[in-house]
Each structure stands twice: as structure tokens, then as C-alpha cells.
Amino acid sequence: MKYIDDKLFYKLIVQFLVLSQGQNRLLDTHINGLRQQLKQGASLDELKADLLSLSKTINHVLKQKPKTPAPPVPEDCLQRERFLNRLEELLTGINIPAKFQAHGKIIRQKLKSKPDDEAFARLFNAAVALILDINHHVHNEQQETEKFLESISNQLNLLDQQTRLASASNLASFSERESLNAAIKSQIDTIQDSASNALDLSALQNNITLHLQKLTAQFQLHERDENHRLQESQKQLTEMSEKLQALETETSILRNNLKQAHALAFHDPLTGLPNRLAFDEKIDAEFKHWKRYQKPLTLIIWDIDHFKKINDIYGHKAGDKALELVARLLQHRCRETDFIARYGGEEFVMLLQNIDAEQSLQIAEKIRRLIAETDFNYHGERVGMTMSCGISEFLAGDRQHEDVFGRADQALYQSKENGRNRCTIYR
Structure with a gap:
């Protein structure tokens, strides 16, 4: 089967469904399921299980079919009308994207006319081609949605990294404040020792001045590092806020699109009822x-x-x-x-x-x-x-x-x- 062209195989499936609908109640259950999957843009791989099940049912029906003379073959005009009605029903039940609606409307209008053999063949091929185009479009939309979700996932990972960096920066700031407090305590202890052991006022003044200069230098260094960290943290928070807003906007758009798609997929466009x-x-x-x-x-x-x-x-x-x-x-x-x-x-x-x-x-x-x-x-x-x-x-x-x-x-x-x-x- 892998050597058969996908469009040809889809065409054969649609032709079989149109031709077989209403022939047998057992078959109709499978046919309705396949038609529903085709409307939803199912791929050949997704149809495989249902096609195998349909094949088994056909074999079962053939074995139980009574050996009575076959009914007379319907006239060509009746058969063609049946094809047209099934195609029109199929196209009516499909949720046609906006870019294909004009084309779909033209095909449905032509289906309501009474085309000759040549026009019927062209019309049938056009209807099948439209269904395949809609299927391709839906598949592309699914891929775009998957790409969008992947983009959201990447952005969330980036936000997680930035959050970790901000957390690490806060830990570093805390660690440095602890070091500064230890240094201040050490300098104060040293000043107290110098005051206790000083022999004259001049030596004490010089000693205290030296330690105060060291404390001032440590404060300045800490303030410079702290300001740098604050600037970096503020920059990261601003970037995170902007990305969160963009992510929220994109998610809102996707949520609305999904709601609209769900509403279209589950409602009949003519009557407004659930489908x-x-x-x-x-x-x-x-x-x-x-x-x-x-x-x-x-x-x-x-x-x-x-x-x-x-x-x-x-x-x-x-x-x-x-x-x-x-x-x-x-x-x-x-x-x-x-x-x-x-x-x-x-x-x-x-x-x-x-x-x-x-x-x-x-x-x-x-x-x-x-x-x-x-x-x-x-x-x-x-x-x-x-x-x-x-x-x-x-x-x-x-x-x-x-x-x-x-x-x-x-x-x-x-x-x-x-x-x-x-x-x-x-x-």
C-alpha cells in the first residue's frame, strides 16, 4: 500500500464510502466512523485500524449474504444523483476553513445542479481535491500549533533559568552581607583591642583612623557590588515581566482560537445545533x-x-x-x-x-x-x-x-x- 499515491488512495476511500452508504447496516457503522475521521483530517496511518475492521465486516457480510438473485442495477442517473447527494452531505458536514469557503460554496452549488457525465467526473474530482486540501490545511495548522507550544515551552525554560540566576544573585548578596558583617565585627574588635593597649593618644588615633579607612573601603566595595547586582536583578525582572506578558498574550490568542475551533468543530453551521x-x-x-x-x-x-x-x-x-x-x-x-x-x-x-x-x-x-x-x-x-x-x-x-x-x-x-x-x- 505504501506505493499507492496518497491522493489516489484518499479518492478511492471517498468513492467507496459514497457508493456503499446505506447498503448494509453493519457496514454503515464503519462507514460513518471513517467519514467522521476523514472530516477531521485523519492520515492514512490513523485510518488503517478502521479500514482493517471494515474489511473484516465486509467478509462477514459476504459469508452471511443469502444466495438470492442480485437486485437490478440502478439507472445511471439515479446512481449519479446518489453520488451527488452523498458528496453534498459530506461537504456540508465538514468545517471548511475560511480560505476554502468560497471554493466549497461553488462546488456545493454545482452539486445541486444536474451535471452530465463529463461535468460529473470533473465535479467529483474537484470535491475530492477540496477535501484533500482541507486535510492538508488542518494538518499544517496542527503543526503550527505544535511549534507554538514548543516556543512557549522554550520561553518557560528561559524564564526558569533567569529565575535561578536571580535566586543565585540573591544568595550571593546574602553571602556578601554576611562577610561584611564579619569584617565590621573584626575591625571593631581590633579597634577595641588597640584602645585597651594604646600607650599614647597619637598612636591610638592613628590606629583607629587606619581601621576606619579599611571599613570605609569595604563599605564602598560592598555598595558597588550590591548596586551592580541590583541593576542586573532589575534588568532580569524587567525581561521576565516582558516575556511573561508576551507569553500571556500568545496564550490568550491560542486559547481563543482553540475555543473558536472547538465551537466550529462541534456545531452544525446551518442549524446552530450541536453536530x-x-x-x-x-x-x-x-x-x-x-x-x-x-x-x-x-x-x-x-x-x-x-x-x-x-x-x-x-x-x-x-x-x-x-x-x-x-x-x-x-x-x-x-x-x-x-x-x-x-x-x-x-x-x-x-x-x-x-x-x-x-x-x-x-x-x-x-x-x-x-x-x-x-x-x-x-x-x-x-x-x-x-x-x-x-x-x-x-x-x-x-x-x-x-x-x-x-x-x-x-x-x-x-x-x-x-x-x-x-x-x-x-x-
Whole structure:
């Protein structure tokens, strides 16, 4: 594999994910994980473990696949439309840096058109190239952040050295003051001895004058050294203060950048809701909390009925408006303790704390009726819209939160099969 060009391999991965999405529920779990890693700019080495796991699952699916005639191959136009929809969803879910947003907007607009075979090939290559450029950009930003952190570490080491020097200077000053005190005591003792043993006044005066001159010289020398040390210490403190201020400014900028990056990474730009990445993090934390305390916890998966028709009949801008409206209605009907996110496309997920599945059904029914009764107007024309949902409570035998999600997804499928515009609890 190391002889394959990285861009070609990335392109093959994206093509496989787009083509395989929705073919098999077991595969979808791996595919969704790989797509999420690609959005986060994962390298080929980081993808290796998930690709191996996907390969094993494919082998498992092939072994269990019933020997029935293969379904008819979809028409080229339907296959192309499926590719376009998956690419648009992938680009919508990516947090595109500012320098690529204009290019990304152009590609998304072209994806909404109906390109011919030649234009489709160019568009697909352009979309893959954009994803690779974003991945390269994110990787470079990570390297710059690492360099910045290394610079901070070096500055802290330098500050530590200067602090040690200042401490050593203070110790030297203390040591010299001790030496000066000893010298003063020695000279005073000598003067006292001279006064006691002096034979005449003239000799005593000369002796005292000589010792006082020595004391004066020692004081002057000490004062000169002390002033020099004070100047050096003041210089070091000034440098340390300036570097600390610069370090604080740089750290503040990095902290703000990280906050902004975190907010962008965990929020859906269209609806303003938390995105799938935020949901994955939240449900993992909630599952661990539920495992420990066993308080009721319920998951609801929502899906807009016939959303594709809204896009086809009224256009993608109408579809975006519909998603924004649904997001607002779901938010307004949630409690402060509940969590809601846009899972992807026209799907939304909710985590409801401290209520069981039956109580969650009552809340879900109110939301469903509200959405069905809400007038959604686009350019003066009323757009009918309904939603279906699947509900599953966290159960004692659940080993991972994927178990709960799988049940809620099956309940959603039952709602769709039974006519849509309904809520179903997994039984």
C-alpha cells in the first residue's frame, strides 16, 4: 500500500464510502466512523485500524449474504444523483476553513445542479481535491500549533533559568552581607583591642583612623557590588515581566482560537445545533453516567419525511429553511437537561434524561403534531412537512451506546414503514 499515491488512495476511500452508504447496516457503522475521521483530517496511518475492521465486516457480510438473485442495477442517473447527494452531505458536514469557503460554496452549488457525465467526473474530482486540501490545511495548522507550544515551552525554560540566576544573585548578596558583617565585627574588635593597649593618644588615633579607612573601603566595595547586582536583578525582572506578558498574550490568542475551533468543530453551521461529533461525545459521556447511576435515559432519532421531495420541488434553499425551522421547534420543546443535535442530512437526535420510553413518547408526540401543524411558507407557498421518530430507552443489558442507537434506528424504520408521521418505541 505504501506505493499507492496518497491522493489516489484518499479518492478511492471517498468513492467507496459514497457508493456503499446505506447498503448494509453493519457496514454503515464503519462507514460513518471513517467519514467522521476523514472530516477531521485523519492520515492514512490513523485510518488503517478502521479500514482493517471494515474489511473484516465486509467478509462477514459476504459469508452471511443469502444466495438470492442480485437486485437490478440502478439507472445511471439515479446512481449519479446518489453520488451527488452523498458528496453534498459530506461537504456540508465538514468545517471548511475560511480560505476554502468560497471554493466549497461553488462546488456545493454545482452539486445541486444536474451535471452530465463529463461535468460529473470533473465535479467529483474537484470535491475530492477540496477535501484533500482541507486535510492538508488542518494538518499544517496542527503543526503550527505544535511549534507554538514548543516556543512557549522554550520561553518557560528561559524564564526558569533567569529565575535561578536571580535566586543565585540573591544568595550571593546574602553571602556578601554576611562577610561584611564579619569584617565590621573584626575591625571593631581590633579597634577595641588597640584602645585597651594604646600607650599614647597619637598612636591610638592613628590606629583607629587606619581601621576606619579599611571599613570605609569595604563599605564602598560592598555598595558597588550590591548596586551592580541590583541593576542586573532589575534588568532580569524587567525581561521576565516582558516575556511573561508576551507569553500571556500568545496564550490568550491560542486559547481563543482553540475555543473558536472547538465551537466550529462541534456545531452544525446551518442549524446552530450541536453536530454528530458533539453527539458522539455526549452519548459516550451519558452512557458512562447511566452505567454508574442507572437513572432513566432515552434516545430519540428524528427524520423529516420525504425531505428529498422538498429539495426536488422547492429547491435546496427551501430544504435548508426546513432544517432550520425543525431545529428551532425541537429546541423550543426540549428541557434544559435534554440534548439535541443534527445527526446528518435530515436526521436529528435527542437524549432525554430521567424519563423512560413511555414518557418520551408523550413528548415526541407533541413535537410531531407541532411540526405537522406548523405552516412552513417558502416564497408565499405553503410547504407541508412531517417527521417520524424512533425511541429506545437505555436497557440493563446494553454494553455500548451503539446498542441503544440501533434499537432507536429500527423503531424509526418501523415508523417509516407504517406510513410515516408517527413515533414508535422499540419493543
